[in-house]
Amino acid sequence: MAARPLLNRRLEGLGTTIFAEMSALAVATGAINLGQGFPDTDGPAEVAEAAVRAIRDGRGNQYPPGPGVPELRQAVAEHQLRFHGLAYDPDTEVLVTAGATEAIAAALLAVLEPGDEVIALEPFYDSYAACIAMAGAVRVPLTLRPPAFRPDLDELRGLITPRTRLLLINTPHNPTGTVLTADELAAIAELAVEHDLLVVTDEVYEHLVFEGGHHPIAALPGMRERTVSISSAGKTFSFTGWKVGWVTAAPALVAAVRTAKQYLTYVSAGPFQYAVAEALRLPDAYFDGLRADLHRKRELLCDGLTAAGFEVFRPAGTYFITTDITPLGEKDGLAFCRTLPERCGVVAVPNVVFYDDTAAGRSLVRFTFCKRDEVLKDAAGRLQQLRG
Numbered sequence: 001m002a003a004r005p006l007l008n009r010r011l012e013g014l015g016t017t018i019f020a021e022m023s024a025l026a027v028a029t030g031a032i033n034l035g036q037g038f039p040d041t042d043g044p045a046e047v048a049e050a051a052v053r054a055i056r057d058g059r060g061n062q063y064p065p066g067p068g069v070p071e072l073r074q075a076v077a078e079h080q081l082r083f084h085g086l087a088y089d090p091d092t093e094v095l096v097t098a099g100a101t102e103a104i105a106a107a108l109l110a111v112l113e114p115g116d117e118v119i120a121l122e123p124f125y126d127s128y129a130a131c132i133a134m135a136g137a138v139r140v141p142l143t144l145r146p147p148a149f150r151p152d153l154d155e156l157r158g159l160i161t162p163r164t165r166l167l168l169i170n171t172p173h174n175p176t177g178t179v180l181t182a183d184e185l186a187a188i189a190e191l192a193v194e195h196d197l198l199v200v201t202d203e204v205y206e207h208l209v210f211e212g213g214h215h216p217i218a219a220l221p222g223m224r225e226r227t228v229s230i231s232s233a234g235k236t237f238s239f240t241g242w243k244v245g246w247v248t249a250a251p252a253l254v255a256a257v258r259t260a261k262q263y264l265t266y267v268s269a270g271p272f273q274y275a276v277a278e279a280l281r282l283p284d285a286y287f288d289g290l291r292a293d294l295h296r297k298r299e300l301l302c303d304g305l306t307a308a309g310f311e312v313f314r315p316a317g318t319y320f321i322t323t324d325i326t327p328l329g330e331k332d333g334l335a336f337c338r339t340l341p342e343r344c345g346v347v348a349v350p351n352v353v354f355y356d357d358t359a360a361g362r363s364l365v366r367f368t369f370c371k372r373d374e375v376l377k378d379a380a381g382r383l384q385q386l387r388g
Helices: 018-029 045-056 070-084 099-111 126-134 153-159 182-194 251-261 270-279 284-307 333-344 373-387
Strands: 094-097 117-122 138-143 164-170 198-202 227-232 245-248 311-313 320-324 364-368
Touching (some): 018 333, 045 270, 070 245, 070 270, 094 099, 094 251, 099 126, 099 164, 099 198, 099 245, 099 251, 126 138, 126 164, 138 153, 153 182, 182 198, 227 251, 245 251, 284 320, 284 373, 333 364, 333 373
Parallel strands (some): 117 138, 164 198, 198 227
Antiparallel strands (some): 094 245, 227 245, 311 320, 320 364
């Protein structure tokens, strides 16, 4: 009698994340890790000190409130109003989560029934596929294709069926760096209203936009009551290990997401919640400086990758650069990334793992530029070896 598989079939094929694999490869080879998107310097010292102060003062060392500490919920509501003109009640329309990843999981687990269809922008962050699978739903990709990586709105309309429950939007988009325009978001919103669809929008890179602007879809007509907006502190404040995220939505949607969230982590990151509340109230100069610094780093690495022979798709947002390895005489991004540390001492991530349509992403490779200038220059120099 054959042994029953230990992993349920919904999660078949997911296995270890590509980020864990590539980061382990970086450690094993001593390579520069431009694969996983974490900064190599900490965020503002005053924010770190706020966390230390909270620990010393005994704030958050025990279980914080399930929805999140009031100070952070208030700060999130203030942030949404300050930057996006969106008014949310901190008591009924804000929920603190263990990073954006848990927020996405809780949202999808809360609102999806088995067999529901979820349309997501492809390539999609790997946790999207896992969370949709865990909910027993079906992912339906809307593929963003190079060089522009824009959504085909006619194709989107054709993908909607009576089984479609939800649109999963990510802007600024990881890994392509695409920032959806106001017109694109308006068209998506019209379809959501027309077909009575929910929208989950991942906006963790909202402050990392270099061209155009960030336009929350929740601000559009008919969208506030059907949109779960998600963001987090990790990308904006360079404290990715704290895992502090949040949901903003209408009360009924927040209540649904909270029902699922309370059985995932229940609560997390108590002292860090107080620190993030202070971070969200930093002056505009901080957010402007962060964006300007990353814009400069983008140029540095884009120039280095171009000089090394990659086709470079310059991102409008995030801190990732998608490249094509075809000009280097390569075709298989996964094989390329697995051998790159030994060849050049640099780690990248193959975009193909973010695709259902593997042919569309086979030759694409992602690099991150949220590193110190000297690290980016060193990596660019090492990559010159690919020219032979």
